[in-house]
Amino acid sequence: MASLRDNGTQLYLWLKNDTDITELLDTIGSYPAIIMTKMVNEEYQDLTMLQIYRMSTIEAVDINPVTYTINCRASTELKADTIAQAVYDSLNRKIADNKMAKCMAYPCIYEDVNHYNTPIDVVMYNNL
Amino acid sequence: MPRQTNETSNIQFPDGFKLEISTDGTTGSTWEEVGVLAGGATATMNWTEYHIDAGNYVDLVDKAKDPTISLAPSAVWNFDPAVIAHLFPGFLTSAAATTPGTGTDVTYAGTDNQVTLTRSKIRLTHYSDASLSTEDWQFTLDNAVVDAGGSFNFKGVNEDGLDELTVSFTGKCNPADSYKLFTFFKLS
Numbered sequence: 001m002a003s004l005r006d007n008g009t010q011l012y013l014w015l016k017n018d019t020d021i022t023e024l025l026d027t028i029g030s031y032p033a034i035i036m037t038k039m040v041n042e043e044y045q046d047l048t049m050l051q052i053y054r055m056s057t058i059e060a061v062d063i064n065p066v067t068y069t070i071n072c073r074a075s076t077e078l079k080a081d082t083i084a085q086a087v088y089d090s091l092n093r094k095i096a097d098n099k100m101a102k103c104m105a106y107p108c109i110y111e112d113v114n115h116y117n118t119p120i121d122v123v124m125y126n127n128l
Numbered sequence: 129m130p131r132q133t134n135e136t137s138n139i140q141f142p143d144g145f146k147l148e149i150s151t152d153g154t155t156g157s158t159w160e161e162v163g164v165l166a167g168g169a170t171a172t173m174n175w176t177e178y179h180i181d182a183g184n185y186v187d188l189v190d191k192a193k194d195p196t197i198s199l200a201p202s203a204v205w206n207f208d209p210a211v212i213a214h215l216f217p218g219f220l221t222s223a224a225a226t227t228p229g230t231g232t233d234v235t236y237a238g239t240d241n242q243v244t245l246t247r248s249k250i251r252l253t254h255y256s257d258a259s260l261s262t263e264d265w266q267f268t269l270d271n272a273v274v275d276a277g278g279s280f281n282f283k284g285v286n287e288d289g290l291d292e293l294t295v296s297f298t299g300k301c302n303p304a305d306s307y308k309l310f311t312f313f314k315l316s
Contacts, residue, residue, distance in 0.1 A: 063164065102285070
């Protein structure tokens with residue numbers, strides 16, 4: 001059986017290698033601020049970043065469309081939407097590495113003072 | 129209520145199977161693996177019933193003739209040109225192509241408005257181990273011909289699911305092989 005994190009890892013690699021996206025993000029050390037956990041450490045919470053987690057089940061089927069949410073977090077609504085647009089443009093209908101991605105962009109959410117989040121849902125059509 | 133039967137040891141669980149079609153006609157020595165299906169497959173048995181009035185014998189004798197088995201796999205999710213061509217034995221063929229790019233063309237095999245269909249064997253195999261070495265059941269259809277058409281379903285981005293290919297077969301008794309029609313094997 002494939003690893004439960006295979007699709008998420010692929011998603012991370014596609015995002016990490018797209019400079020149109022990474023140039024909009026802060027960095028953590030030498031890496032773009034792309035965090036793949038449900039909880040973000042307090043020290044990173046003010047960063048302009050992508051936060052990714054899986055939202056749907058992985059099942060006993062041969063082809064399993066799996067939904068991930070990419071939260072595009074920034075200090076203003078415009079910045080969050082700009083990152084979300086870059087993510088959408090990069091991933092929507094992307095077919096590579098035997099996988100396909102389709103995107104759904106949600107309206108920007110105000111979460112706290114100087115904390116905005118525009119979520120993008122990505123359905124990953126995986127190979128076996 | 130208690131269970132009404134104790135005959136529970138031969139249940140078959142819905143776990144799919146490997147679908148293969150022979151590439152050497154009805155010999156069945158070489159096989160092409162068809163790949164992932166959308167679901168399962170249905171094999172339907174059919175025959176014509178007739179009756180003989182046997183003279184002095186007290187009852188009519190019930191007989192069956194012209195037995196067939198139709199095998200309808202669910203949609204095929206494999207667009208390997210070789211597999212597509214092998215799924216329509218005699219009707220389709222594949223060959224290397226250079227236009228519009230370097231690849232493979234799948235085309236109608238005939239050079240006329242009629243073509244000879246090739247009979248094949250088709251088998252469904254379920255394995256009980258991860259290395260696919262222990263067959264615990266297998267269904268082999270003999271002398272099958274693709275006689276009910278097929279379809280390509282190319283989907284749009286606004287649709288769910290994958291592009292699909294459908295095909296179905298009918299097997300008839302094979303006179304060259306003791307009129308064998310099908311075999312269902314189950315491991316003890």
